[in-house]
Amino acid sequence: EGDLTANRIGFNVRDQYKLTQRLYVFGQNQFLKDEFKDIDYLVAPTGGLGYKLFDTPQTKLDVDGSVGVVWEKNPGFDVDTSGAVATGEKLIQALTSNTTLTQAFVGLWKMDDFEDALFTFGVSMAVAMSTHTQIKVEVLDTFKNKPPLATIQKNDVAVLMAIVYKM
DSSP states (O other), rough: OOOOOEEEEEEEEEEESSSSEEEEEEEEEEEEETTEEEEEEEEEEEEEEEEEEEEEEEEEEEEEEEEEEEEOOOOOOEEEEEEEEEEEEEEEHHHHEEEEEEEEEEEETTTEEEEEEEEEEEEEEEEEESSSSSEEEEEEEEEESSSSSSSSOSSSEEEEEEEEEEO
């Protein structure tokens, strides 16, 4: 009906190095641009440790923690720079040989104000169409505890459908 209902770009670039079968170090850079949260950009490079609690063909569960810095720019405000603490958790459960259920949580806190946090929670189901492609349905919940203005909603839920190509 002409109303803008979504305008968000977010991604996380990550590289990890295995120290043992379960323990790894990683570096990542999170990026978010979200019109409905009034975020021109949020950039958060962090580095830390992760641990594989479960690592079987059927079930994979990783937890991690990292520290770094975060820059957030909101319309009408100066860039806010702070130290950052990030945590993550990801569960992948194989339901069948070609169907997986994934649940993930990411939390990002600003060190100068721990109430100013961004949380992302997602649940998805993916079904393989071929060896390199999947069809995926995901529910993504984004929660910003301290939006820049009181008129901005803290919580957004999106339902995404995608065709995924895996290299």
